[in-house]
Amino acid sequence: MQNQNIGAKSERTAVPKHRQLPLCRLIVKVVAAKLQASQQKLSFADMLDAACVGLASHESAALKSILYLCERSRARSHAAAKYLMARQPKPQVQMLVETALSLLFGGTYTEFTVVNQAVEAARLDRRTERFAGLVNAVLRRAIREKTLLLNRIAEDPEVRFNAPRWWIERIRAAHPEHWTEILELAAQKPPLTLRVNRRRTTPEEYLEVLNRAGIAARRIGPEAILLESPRPVEEIPGFAMGLVSVQDAGTQMAAHLLAPNPGDAVLDACAAPGGKTAHLLELFDCSVTALEIDPKRTELLKATLARLGLFARVTCADAADPKSWWDGRQFDAVLLDAPCTASGIVRRQPDVPWTRRPDDSYSLAKTQAKLLKALWPTVKPNGKLLFCTCSIFPEEGIEQIRRFMSENADARCIPIGKSHVNMLTLLPREESSTYDEAAAARDRFTFEPPVHDGFFYALLQKTA
Numbered sequence: 374m375q376n377q378n379i380g381a382k383s384e385r386t387a388v389p390k391h392r393q394l395p396l397c398r399l400i401v402k403v404v405a406a407k408l409q410a411s412q413q414k415l416s417f418a419d420m421l422d423a424a425c426v427g428l429a430s431h432e433s434a435a436l437k438s439i440l441y442l443c444e445r446s447r448a449r450s451h452a453a454a455k456y457l458m459a460r461q462p463k464p465q466v467q468m469l470v471e472t473a474l475s476l477l478f479g480g481t482y483t484e485f486t487v488v489n490q491a492v493e494a495a496r497l498d499r500r501t502e503r504f505a506g507l508v509n510a511v512l513r514r515a516i517r518e519k520t521l522l523l524n525r526i527a528e529d530p531e532v533r534f535n536a537p538r539w540w541i542e543r544i545r546a547a548h549p550e551h552w553t554e555i556l557e558l559a560a561q562k563p564p565l566t567l568r569v570n571r572r573r574t575t576p577e578e579y580l581e582v583l584n585r586a587g588i589a590a591r592r593i594g595p596e597a598i599l600l601e602s603p604r605p606v607e608e609i610p611g612f613a614m615g616l617v618s619v620q621d622a623g624t625q626m627a628a629h630l631l632a633p634n635p636g637d638a639v640l641d642a643c644a645a646p647g648g649k650t651a652h653l654l655e656l657f658d659c660s661v662t663a664l665e666i667d668p669k670r671t672e673l674l675k676a677t678l679a680r681l682g683l684f685a686r687v688t689c690a691d692a693a694d695p696k697s698w699w700d701g702r703q704f705d706a707v708l709l710d711a712p713c714t715a716s717g718i719v720r721r722q723p724d725v726p727w728t729r730r731p732d733d734s735y736s737l738a739k740t741q742a743k744l745l746k747a748l749w750p751t752v753k754p755n756g757k758l759l760f761c762t763c764s765i766f767p768e769e770g771i772e773q774i775r776r777f778m779s780e781n782a783d784a785r786c787i788p789i790g791k792s793h794v795n796m797l798t799l800l801p802r803e804e805s806s807t808y809d810e811a812a813a814a815r816d817r818f819t820f821e822p823p824v825h826d827g828f829f830y831a832l833l834q835k836t837a
Contacts, residue, residue, distance in 0.1 A: 405424070442476070555801055582610050595813060624648060628656050630817075643664065716827065755835060785836050786834075
């Protein structure tokens with residue numbers, strides 16, 4: 374039985390110093406994970422967690438890599454399988470074939486390795502062993518007809534953008550001038566951006582740490598460092614010591630936009646996993662109350678703060694129900710990172726276009742409106758509330774805030790960004806430039822990092 378490394382291209386081999394599971398075993402686990410997720414209606418994140426139970430960290434990394442590859446090529450592998458097979462086989466066989474096609478077209482392994490290990494994977498499971506010949510025939514035909522096959526299915530927009538048609542049309546309607554760039558970027562692998570903990574080091578010092586470790590990186594924000602080649606957090610210098618955290622540069626704008634004064638009482642209303650909470654505490658001498666409705670995510674939030682050596686009053690509670698957690702003392706600043714469709718972070722959550730429904734953005738907008746209404750009384754007169762989402766749909770952004778302001782005469786929108794609406798919509802961006810500290814210093818409200826996901830921000834002030 375072949376090891377996963379055999380036949381793999383040299384520049385993308387498995388994690389060194391560890392004996393990897395053979396690729397055939399990984400394929401079996403991928404198929405099992407997909408089947409479990411389908412039967413139990415698990416989210417992609419829950420599927421990843423369930424699939425990696427009992428695996429060593431390097432094995433988990435290898436398995437997750439394939440699952441992400443499969444999700445990012447879902448439409449292509451499904452269309453290719455439909456082209457190559459006259460009839461759709463049983464689910465386990467279909468999933469195995471589509472997994473193998475994702476690997477075949479993914480470029481990480483040689484064609485021989487994928488065919489060999491996919492056939493072996495079929496033989497390892499009694500539910501698929503009698504279909505090993507079919508798997509072999511389908512994959513060999515895919516290799517023979519590769520150019521014709523890929524050109525033909527690429528004519529389908531769902532294959533080109535790895536998203537259902539309704540999602541493609543929704544993005545086009547929301548951003549008619551940039552929709553193709555948004556969708557094309559969403560289908561790529563995400564960058565790995567770090568946030569330097571200024572309580573423990575500086576961006577300049579940490580860049581030198583990376584340089585000594587032979588890790589190529591560049592600064593793209595006040596505390597944002599982009600690694601040119603992503604790697605597991607265990608391999609990031611100083612991560613375990615709390616020198617850095619993983620956080621998108623666009624998300625790192627939240628703390629700078631809210632910018633509480635020394636001694637301010639701050640509420641982070643939907644705080645887990647804790648990136649924004651921690652960033653506020655790293656930058657400002659303020660007092661933070663952090664809410665999270667989910668018990669498991671509350672523990673994750675606590676672990677994040679502990680690793681970084683920070684303190685916040687953490688409460689597991691529903692921010693939309695202030696009676697359950699609020700003592701009546703108003704806050705100087707409130708951060709509301711509201712639930713949304715995650716339409717701006719698809720390259721990090723590639724399942725989003727496939728698991729969302731066309732009306733989800735509107736139902737989530739109702740949840741956001743409920744949170745805004747519940748939290749506005751907790752803001753002091755002249756205090757601020759920063760509303761943000763990782764969505765690029767207007768119903769979860771500009772339209773939401775316009776509606777809120779029309780219903781609350783004491784709400785004023787503090788201008789941020791460069792648009793005339795005084796709000797900031799960040800579309801996913803990937804540029805090669807570095808952080809311009811002078812430009813950022815001139816106006817923190819308009820500076821945009823050269824690499825980030827999609828977000829929306831609105832900074833509201835209570836006028837009375």
